[in-house]
Amino acid sequence: MSAELRELYQSVILDHNKKPRNFRELAVANRTAAGVNPLCGDSVTIYLVVEDGVITDVGFQGSGCAISTASASLMTEAVKGRSVAEAERIFADFHTMVTSDPKTDAVHESELGKLSVFSGVREFPMRVKCATLAWHTMNEALHEGEETVTTE
Amino acid sequence: MSATQATVDWTNDFDAERIRADFPILRTDPDKPLVFLDSAASAQKPQQVIDAISDCYSREYANIHRGVYDLSARATAMFEGVRESVQRFIGAAQAREIVFVRNTTEAINLVASAYGRANVGPGDEVLITEMEHHSNIVPWQMLCEQTGASLRVAPIDDRGALCMQGFCDRLTERTKIVAVAHVSNALGTVNPVVEIARLAHARGAVVVLDGAQAVPHQAVDVGELDCDFYAFSGHKLFGPSGVGVLYGRASILSKMPPYQGGGSMIRSVTFEKTTYEDIPHRFEAGTPDIAGVAGLGAAIDYVTGIGLDRIARYESDLLEYATASLAKVPGLRMIGTAPEKVSVSSFVMEDVHPHDVGTILDQYGIAVRTGHHCAQPVMQHFDVPATIRASLALYNTRGDVDALVAGLLRVRELFG
Numbered sequence: 038m039s040a041e042l043r044e045l046y047q048s049v050i051l052d053h054n055k056k057p058r059n060f061r062e063l064a065v066a067n068r069t070a071a072g073v074n075p076l077c078g079d080s081v082t083i084y085l086v087v088e089d090g091v092i093t094d095v096g097f098q099g100s101g102c103a104i105s106t107a108s109a110s111l112m113t114e115a116v117k118g119r120s121v122a123e124a125e126r127i128f129a130d131f132h133t134m135v136t137s138d139p140k141t142d143a144v145h146e147s148e149l150g151k152l153s154v155f156s157g158v159r160e161f162p163m164r165v166k167c168a169t170l171a172w173h174t175m176n177e178a179l180h181e182g183e184e185t186v187t188t189e
Numbered sequence: 190m191s192a193t194q195a196t197v198d199w200t201n202d203f204d205a206e207r208i209r210a211d212f213p214i215l216r217t218d219p220d221k222p223l224v225f226l227d228s229a230a231s232a233q234k235p236q237q238v239i240d241a242i243s244d245c246y247s248r249e250y251a252n253i254h255r256g257v258y259d260l261s262a263r264a265t266a267m268f269e270g271v272r273e274s275v276q277r278f279i280g281a282a283q284a285r286e287i288v289f290v291r292n293t294t295e296a297i298n299l300v301a302s303a304y305g306r307a308n309v310g311p312g313d314e315v316l317i318t319e320m321e322h323h324s325n326i327v328p329w330q331m332l333c334e335q336t337g338a339s340l341r342v343a344p345i346d347d348r349g350a351l352c353m354q355g356f357c358d359r360l361t362e363r364t365k366i367v368a369v370a371h372v373s374n375a376l377g378t379v380n381p382v383v384e385i386a387r388l389a390h391a392r393g394a395v396v397v398l399d400g401a402q403a404v405p406h407q408a409v410d411v412g413e414l415d416c417d418f419y420a421f422s423g424h425k426l427f428g429p430s431g432v433g434v435l436y437g438r439a440s441i442l443s444k445m446p447p448y449q450g451g452g453s454m455i456r457s458v459t460f461e462k463t464t465y466e467d468i469p470h471r472f473e474a475g476t477p478d479i480a481g482v483a484g485l486g487a488a489i490d491y492v493t494g495i496g497l498d499r500i501a502r503y504e505s506d507l508l509e510y511a512t513a514s515l516a517k518v519p520g521l522r523m524i525g526t527a528p529e530k531v532s533v534s535s536f537v538m539e540d541v542h543p544h545d546v547g548t549i550l551d552q553y554g555i556a557v558r559t560g561h562h563c564a565q566p567v568m569q570h571f572d573v574p575a576t577i578r579a580s581l582a583l584y585n586t587r588g589d590v591d592a593l594v595a596g597l598l599r600v601r602e603l604f605g
Contacts, residue, residue: 042552077544077560078574102542
């Protein structure tokens with residue numbers, strides 16, 4: 038199996054795909070948004086409880102590939118307990134990581150912690166949208182968008 | 190360059206290796222062979238087609254039906270010659286029943302717009318099937334919205350075959366158009382189109398067949414099918430993208446208003462009144478894809494040189510081998526097991542999303558299509574978000590199937 042594939046499908050990603058964390062609808066959510074990737078039909082709904090500018094709880098539902106499911110799962114762990122501003126910064130760093138040029142840009146893994154398992158995605162441009170769907174959707178929820186998010 | 194001659198003596202058995210040698214893309218990198226299993230999306234091109242396009246631009250190119258000079262006359266003769274090739278290829282009675290379009294999608298839209306708007310009204314119905322490609326759904330939905338007609342959908346069974354009883358139940362005196370895939374792109378199902386046409390005509394409906402997935406795999410004779418319209422694309426038939434064909438029965442086509450207005454489709458234009466050309470030119474406004482038509486002609490010569498019946502026999506054997514081989518992959522479920530199929534294998538794998546399968550196979554040089562195949566209702570019927578589709582063409586081999594199976598076993602290994 039190629040090094041790129043091992044890098045993409047790291048055991049953390051496979052684990053979160055199999056047993057996604059916070060995979061539940063939050064009845065008490067005060068921010069929600071639904072996102073779809075029209076290319077592949079992946080869909081995700083993000084539920085957030087935001088109190089005094091802090092994400093106190095987060096859940097998600099939906100269906101998708103291993104990359105999109107694990108990304109949503111790890112995202113919920115990464116943003117829970119964080120301020121909205123911190124969550125947005127993590128999203129920005131995450132987005133930079135998965136869209137950076139693997140030849141020239143270094144990955145600053147320390148800043149992203151566990152999320153750095155997605156650094157392999159940048160070798161697979163067709164899969165970037167899988168990794169970012171949940172994040173775009175969370176961003177939409179934070180900004181109380183009314184419309185369905187798409188990755189297009 | 191004249192029509193391509195097949196360079197191989199096809200009186201012997203089918204020799205896929207000799208066919209593969211005609212396709213440059215299949216031999217670009219000997220260290221990383223391409224296992225191309227996505228011909229149902231778009232097929233690769235043989236050198237003969239590439240040469241025909243190149244020769245057209247190098248030696249024969251000018252606009253058609255316009256110039257009095259020799260080059261334009263030669264280009265026009267080539268263009269009209271391909272029209273006659275298409276006529277023979279699909280068994281049309283007359284060359285003027287062949288309209289060049291961009292692709293199958295445009296052909297169906299042409300029928301929906303030009304025939305549909307003139308002949309379909311409030312209370313009328315258009316009957317399609319549950320297995321249609323979006324391009325044989327959406328144009329009819331748009332027509333129904335514009336005219337007040339209703340779209341009816343004949344169901345499929347759990348093998349992906351059309352339920353004929355369900356079809357008959359929805360075929361009424363209100364049905365004005367029956368639009369059906371000759372072969373399903375997502376399932377490979379071959380529909381009983383002769384029977385469908387007979388039943389539809391008995392109710393007075395016209396029959397539109399989407400032949401995009403049929404023409405690369407089997408001989409098609411619109412006379413035998415007795416359909417009123419037949420649509421297909423060049424690019425799935427080993428020809429170039431950007432050119433397709435609409436066959437229309439002359440008696441119907443000649444009564445239809447134009448689809449698009451512009452040059453080539455007029456007889457005379459004044460600001461008060463324009464009169465239109467006869468068929469087929471009435472439906473060919475503007476400069477067409479001239480070199481694309483040259484390429485389509487070469488593609489038709491290529492497959493007829495081999496023989497569609499020989500291709501069909503080879504692919505049928507290959508499909509049988511693929512079906513048996515895929516059955517050995519743990520947790521694999523075939524989607525589409527109709528008794529009559531072309532060489533399309535659509536499937537899902539337990540606990541692995543099709544997109545992950547597609548990415549992993551790609552790492553081994555295996556190109557498959559993953560997704561909904563522009564047939565979301567089919568995905569809904571089988572309650573899957575997407576499938577993996579391996580579609581086999583005349584240049585595929587048992588070795589390609591073996592590579593696919595080995596790749597799928599690697600997927601199983603990674604995902605457990």
